[in-house]
Amino acid sequence: QSNDIGPTFIRWGRSSCPNTSHLLYHGLVAADHRNHKGSGSNPLCLPNDPVYARSSVHQRYSLTWGGKLFGAQYAMQRRSEPYSNSFSGGDVPCAVCEAKGKKTAFMLPA
Numbered sequence: 001q002s003n004d005i006g007p008t009f010i011r012w013g014r015s016s017c018p019n020t021s022h023l024l025y026h027g028l029v030a031a032d033h034r035n036h037k038g039s040g041s042n043p044l045c046l047p048n049d050p051v052y053a054r055s056s057v058h059q060r061y062s063l064t065w066g067g068k069l070f071g072a073q074y075a076m077q078r079r080s081e082p083y084s085n086s087f088s089g090g091d092v093p094c095a096v097c098e099a100k101g102k103k104t105a106f107m108l109p110a
Helices: 056-061
Strands: 008-012 021-031 044-047 093-099
Touching: 008 021, 044 093
Parallel strands: none
Antiparallel strands: 008 093, 021 044, 021 093
């Protein structure tokens, strides 16, 4: 771990960081469903091993209240250069990276 802490950024569609940065974690992209209301509008990069809260309120209302998150997947209608259909339907990876530079704060969603 270096004392040269820098700003964080998300690399969508990748599970690694550029050589000029350091990997904090990699995971999968999640977002709201286009037909559901009540969720946030921005996609999230969720870790592969989240820690879920356990409470009576959570168990009681988790199916009916609040926004729900869904895993994002690639969708290709037809083959489009330079891409192939090989990843259509696959989960979208993401990586949270830390660049070298100025000091910053980071919150891990878990």
